[in-house]
Amino acid sequence: MSALLGRPAAMLATVAHHQIRLSCDVPLDGGQVLRRPRIAFRTYGRLAADGGNAILVFHALTGDQYVASDHPVTGKPGWWHRVVGPGRPVDTDRHFVICANVIGGCMGSEGPALDHPVTGEPWAIDFPVVTIADMVRAQVALLDELGVGRLLAVIGGSMGGMLALQFAADHPDRARAVIAIATAARHSAQNIAFHEVGRQAIMADPDWCQGRFLACGRRPTKGLAVARMAAHITYLSEAGLTERFGRRLQGRDRPSFGFDADFQVESYLRHQGMTFVERFDANSYLYITRAMDYFDLGERHGGRLADAFRGSRARFALVSFDSDWLYPTAEARRIVQALVAAGAHASLVELSSPHGHDSFLLDMPELNRVIDGFLRATERAP
Amino acid sequence: MTLEPLPPRLARVAELVPKGASVLDVGCADGLLLRHLRDARGVDGRGIELDPALVAEALAHGLSVVQGDADTELAQFPTAAVDYAILSEALQAMRAPDRVLTELLRIGRRAIVAFPNFGHWRVRLDLLLTGRMPVTPDLPASWYATPNIHLCTIRDFEALVAERGWRVEARRFTRQNREVRWHPNLWADHALYVLAPGP
Numbered sequence: 001m002s003a004l005l006g007r008p009a010a011m012l013a014t015v016a017h018h019q020i021r022l023s024c025d026v027p028l029d030g031g032q033v034l035r036r037p038r039i040a041f042r043t044y045g046r047l048a049a050d051g052g053n054a055i056l057v058f059h060a061l062t063g064d065q066y067v068a069s070d071h072p073v074t075g076k077p078g079w080w081h082r083v084v085g086p087g088r089p090v091d092t093d094r095h096f097v098i099c100a101n102v103i104g105g106c107m108g109s110e111g112p113a114l115d116h117p118v119t120g121e122p123w124a125i126d127f128p129v130v131t132i133a134d135m136v137r138a139q140v141a142l143l144d145e146l147g148v149g150r151l152l153a154v155i156g157g158s159m160g161g162m163l164a165l166q167f168a169a170d171h172p173d174r175a176r177a178v179i180a181i182a183t184a185a186r187h188s189a190q191n192i193a194f195h196e197v198g199r200q201a202i203m204a205d206p207d208w209c210q211g212r213f214l215a216c217g218r219r220p221t222k223g224l225a226v227a228r229m230a231a232h233i234t235y236l237s238e239a240g241l242t243e244r245f246g247r248r249l250q251g252r253d254r255p256s257f258g259f260d261a262d263f264q265v266e267s268y269l270r271h272q273g274m275t276f277v278e279r280f281d282a283n284s285y286l287y288i289t290r291a292m293d294y295f296d297l298g299e300r301h302g303g304r305l306a307d308a309f310r311g312s313r314a315r316f317a318l319v320s321f322d323s324d325w326l327y328p329t330a331e332a333r334r335i336v337q338a339l340v341a342a343g344a345h346a347s348l349v350e351l352s353s354p355h356g357h358d359s360f361l362l363d364m365p366e367l368n369r370v371i372d373g374f375l376r377a378t379e380r381a382p
Numbered sequence: 383m384t385l386e387p388l389p390p391r392l393a394r395v396a397e398l399v400p401k402g403a404s405v406l407d408v409g410c411a412d413g414l415l416l417r418h419l420r421d422a423r424g425v426d427g428r429g430i431e432l433d434p435a436l437v438a439e440a441l442a443h444g445l446s447v448v449q450g451d452a453d454t455e456l457a458q459f460p461t462a463a464v465d466y467a468i469l470s471e472a473l474q475a476m477r478a479p480d481r482v483l484t485e486l487l488r489i490g491r492r493a494i495v496a497f498p499n500f501g502h503w504r505v506r507l508d509l510l511l512t513g514r515m516p517v518t519p520d521l522p523a524s525w526y527a528t529p530n531i532h533l534c535t536i537r538d539f540e541a542l543v544a545e546r547g548w549r550v551e552a553r554r555f556t557r558q559n560r561e562v563r564w565h566p567n568l569w570a571d572h573a574l575y576v577l578a579p580g581p
Binding site: 317337348350351369373374 | 448450458
């Protein structure tokens with residue numbers, strides 16, 4: 001594991017993000033209140049005079065507001081530049097695109113990595129546990145600040161899809177279209193189990209310092225890297241891994257009979273872990289996975305998911321991938337069935353891809369076609 | 383707005399749907415019928431389609447279509463959800479056509495069912511003369527490649543309807559899109575029924 005030590009990345013904390021402080025407090029499901037939280041966000045394109053071209057993009061667990069512009073830490077293109085950008089399905093020439101870092105995140109929105117507004121010390125694990133609904137509440141407050149009323153669409157994949165569904169449930173009139181990709185309406189026991197492995201890896205790292213690693217000048221990079229490695233496996237498929245790596249060895253002809261990264265797949269995962277710790281806060285990882293685990297949209301309605309969507313006037317498009325075993329098509333189907341039962345207009349497309357859950361982030365012309373067609377049809381509709 | 387003309391068989395189905403009704407089109411392909419019903423008759427439509435590429439096309443036309451297999455997907459629809467449940471040219475491809483019809487009559491207050499008549503004289507003659515599974519313009523695939531696994535004749539269909547106690551509200555038989563009145567099971571190549579649940 002020596003390869004996982006990484007550099008003592010101070011970079012994350014020093015990057016400046018475009019950020020505003022909300023003029024209102026955000027009450028949380030856990031009973032606490034975030035006093036005028038800071039929200040970091042990016043916008044692309046121009047808001048039309050009638051305000052009808054706004055699209056709110058929700059990011060996934062380890063995503064951020066840099067949906068279509070280079071990441072300030074890694075320098076890589078925006079995480080969804082294939083879908084969002086000039087001439088893309090979410091077209092920054094045509095649409096006004098908003099993407100905000102979720103609360104609990106580590107890219108400039110109120111979260112464990114920011115300093116507590118009163119004490120001046122990092123929030124760390126004094127930050128209250130937040131839920132998917134809390135994240136939506138904060139982003140709706142941001143829309144209000146920005147003067148954006150009814151959206152053309154909300155869209156997101158994975159956790160972003162959960163946020164889109166939560167938004168639709170809590171604000172049935174605020175978006176004309178809802179696109180939820182590779183997602184679920186609740187976290188399954190298996191989903192929670194994988195997240196727990198990640199959290200335990202972080203908390204077992206002595207550099208986590210009971211959550212106060214920022215104050216101690218340390219970072220639990222080993223634990224966070226292991227969490228990322230375990231999670232990354234769930235984003236891929238067995239067929240995808242076999243196709244890409246098989247049993248091929250990394251930079252050698254024969255096994256080392258030791259514990260180096262003999263196999264290409266090991267080397268790949270270690271690389272994923274190492275690069276991740278440079279751009280992500282370990283406590284944010286705890287908070288956001290927790291929010292996802294608590295997510296069960298039907299819970300507030302006695303387990304009847306359909307009741308969560310009753311009264312919604314939005315059109316819904318659910319997209320799943322046949323090789324995604326993390327949020328399989330059956331979950332998307334359950335959501336669509338609830339929407340149909342609620343009398344909403346809902347569509348479901350299962351796309352074929354060998355790349356598992358991560359498919360929504362990859363080059364998928366079929367996905368682009370679905371999003372583009374659905375958005376254009378929504379724009380044409382009265 | 384100019385409407386894309388419907389092929390005659392779909393046009394006959396469309397004629398049966400009153401203005402402003404709600405429909406579920408099972409096996410809706412790219413949504414041609416649903417689009418026509420929406421634009422010409424203000425119909426509130428939804429669809430089910432197995433092929434993801436066709437679902438994507440339907441979505442791009444602003445339709446609400448769920449990708450899935452009618453044999454299993456219909457069970458999820460609420461009872462009396464729509465005025466008309468439509469099954470056009472797909473009955474013979476169902477694994478359990480009788481169960482699908484039962485579901486259509488649960489979901490829709492009425493069901494519109496259209497299918498090719500396997501009792502048509504050319505089919506009979508083909509089998510009689512060649513001794514091989516008939517291949518016709520309606521049923522172009524060979525026996526091993528055809529999606530049509532449960533073909534039936536008009537008499538077969540009538541027998542099932544009678545046995546299940548469904549009510550026939552309308553029937554139309556055609557040959558090459560022309561009305562057939564006499565001995566439809568022999569002369570018609572296509573049948574269209576409007577069914578209701580009760581006797």
